[in-house]
Amino acid sequence: MTAMAQRFGTSLQARPVLSASLAVVGALVFAYWFSREFLPGRVYSLWGPYFLGPMAWMGAAGVAYRATRQLPPHTAEHEVDRRTVLMVALLIGLFLVSLQFITGMLAGFGHSPYAHTPRFLAINALFAGSLLLATETSRAALLRALGPRSMTLALVLVTLGLAALQFGEAQFMRDGFRQNAEFWGALFIPTAAAGLLGGFFAVYGGARAALLIAAPLVAFQYYSPILPNAEWPVRALVGVAGPAMGLWIAEGLFAAEEPGAEAESRGFFSLPSIAWVLTAVISLVIFWFSFGFFGFRPAFVPSHSMEPLIQQGDVVLLGPISADEVAVGDIVMYELSNRQRVLHRVGQPGGPRPERQAQGRVRLEAVVLHHAHHEAAAVPGALHGGDE
Numbered sequence: 470m471t472a473m474a475q476r477f478g479t480s481l482q483a484r485p486v487l488s489a490s491l492a493v494v495g496a497l498v499f500a501y502w503f504s505r506e507f508l509p510g511r512v513y514s515l516w517g518p519y520f521l522g523p524m525a526w527m528g529a530a531g532v533a534y535r536a537t538r539q540l541p542p543h544t545a546e547h548e549v550d551r552r553t554v555l556m557v558a559l560l561i562g563l564f565l566v567s568l569q570f571i572t573g574m575l576a577g578f579g580h581s582p583y584a585h586t587p588r589f590l591a592i593n594a595l596f597a598g599s600l601l602l603a604t605e606t607s608r609a610a611l612l613r614a615l616g617p618r619s620m621t622l623a624l625v626l627v628t629l630g631l632a633a634l635q636f637g638e639a640q641f642m643r644d645g646f647r648q649n650a651e652f653w654g655a656l657f658i659p660t661a662a663a664g665l666l667g668g669f670f671a672v673y674g675g676a677r678a679a680l681l682i683a684a685p686l687v688a689f690q691y692y693s694p695i696l697p698n699a700e701w702p703v704r705a706l707v708g709v710a711g712p713a714m715g716l717w718i719a720e721g722l723f724a725a726e727e728p729g730a731e732a733e734s735r736g737f738f739s740l741p742s743i744a745w746v747l748t749a750v751i752s753l754v755i756f757w758f759s760f761g762f763f764g765f766r767p768a769f770v771p772s773h774s775m776e777p778l779i780q781q782g783d784v785v786l787l788g789p790i791s792a793d794e795v796a797v798g799d800i801v802m803y804e805l806s807n808r809q810r811v812l813h814r815v816g817q818p819g820g821p822r823p824e825r826q827a828q829g830r831v832r833l834e835a836v837v838l839h840h841a842h843h844e845a846a847a848v849p850g851a852l853h854g855g856d857e
Contacts, residue, residue: 489536490614493607496529497634500603505637519592523599530599533606534676540613543620543672549723554674555681557722561666561715562685568711569689572697572704579698583691593691601680601687604631608668609676616672624668632661655701659708666712666719673723682715702767768802770812785812 504522512521583593608627615623633641636657643649663683670678690696697704768787770779779785779800787802799815 485539486614489540490611493529493533493536493610493614496532497603497607497631500525500529501634515592519596523595526599526603530603530606533603533610536610537606537613537676540610542675543613543616549673551674554670554678554723557719558670558674558678558681559685561670561718562682564715565663565682565711566685566689568707569686569697572699572707573695576697576699576703578695581694581696585692585694590692597687597691600635601683604634604664605667605671605679605683606676607631608664608679609671612668612671620672624665624672628661628664628668632657632664635660651701654705655708659705659712662709662712666715669716669719768810768812779812 500522503525504518508517508522511517583589608631611627612620612623615627636652640652640656643652663686667679667682670682697707699707768785770785773780785800797815800812801815802810802812
């Protein structure tokens with residue numbers, strides 16, 4: 470009888486969790502379908518994407534908030550001070566914004582594609598804020614519902630699911646290697662990485678902590694008149710390295726405050742798990758490598774013009790070189806007066822030139838390392854190749 474009663478009690482406890490999870494997922498799916506599939510092509514004014522769509526996301530946020538109130542909090546929420554969690558979340562959110570400024574200072578800034586008139590500032594606040602609120606309240610609700618069974622699995626599933634909701638269906642069906650690599654590397658994976666960081670804070674501090682992680686970066690993207698104008702591999706690395714460092718810092722702080730932590734882990738020199746240390750270090754190394762801090766950097770080749778030596782889609786390794794060091798047969802990258810980067814093989818001066826010529830002043834940037842010399846492919850007196 471006792472075992473049967475326990476099973477019956479467990480079944481009753483599972484029903485609110487299941488119903489709350491289904492309600493949250495259903496509200497998110499409806500808001501996604503309504504805003505991205507139903508409204509486009511039916512409502513052509515700004516009321517469609519910038520009012521009706523946000524109202525659907527606000528409805529999903531309301532369902533998630535109600536579900537969170539009905540579910541018991543995760544035990545981790547009682548193990549650390551809530552104000553500490555919120556303060557650390559805000560600081561890490563601002564840290565992610567600072568990384569964008571650093572990226573812009575190193576790679577250059579470009580003008581924001583968003584309008585900054587008072588009218589559109591208000592419209593963008595509703596448009597971006599509704600999606601942000603629905604995402605983070607749903608994250609907290611789903612983790613609270615699914616976390617007690619397996620927090621790791623819940624974090625992975627919730628992170629990937631909510632990351633997918635940030636993009637339209639067409640963005641998952643791009644043609645070409647570069648388009649897919651840019652989408653997954655520069656958009657989806659950084660979004661998932663930031664979501665994983667938000668989920669970690671949602672476990673300890675609820676939806677408010679997750680919002681403090683995400684809101685500063687969203688505000689920067691929509692309200693800053695200038696945005697980093699970096700290549701997509703750089704944006705991908707920054708988008709992953711920032712959340713990785715945030716997780717590293719947060720895990721060290723919260724693990725030291727948990728009651729079950731060992732005495733020596735509570736000291737000034739407390740460190741997080743070795744997994745996050747390695748993640749942060751590797752991310753930083755990749756980040757520095759992409760900017761050429763080690764003297765060389767990778768570059769993507771988008772055209773066929775260097776074939777068969779270099780194929781379209783290859784990534785070449787570039788190293789610094791001066792004009793006096795350039796030799797015949799070297800493959801060099803230089804920048805035109807319009808800031809377009811071009812990859813070419815150096816030939817003998819005075820010979821015939823190909824139809825495509827470099828116009829205007831150029832600035833030598835780098836040489837391809839481990840280049841191969843092909844006598845048959847070299848055109849005397851020519852620079853031949855393709856754009857980076």
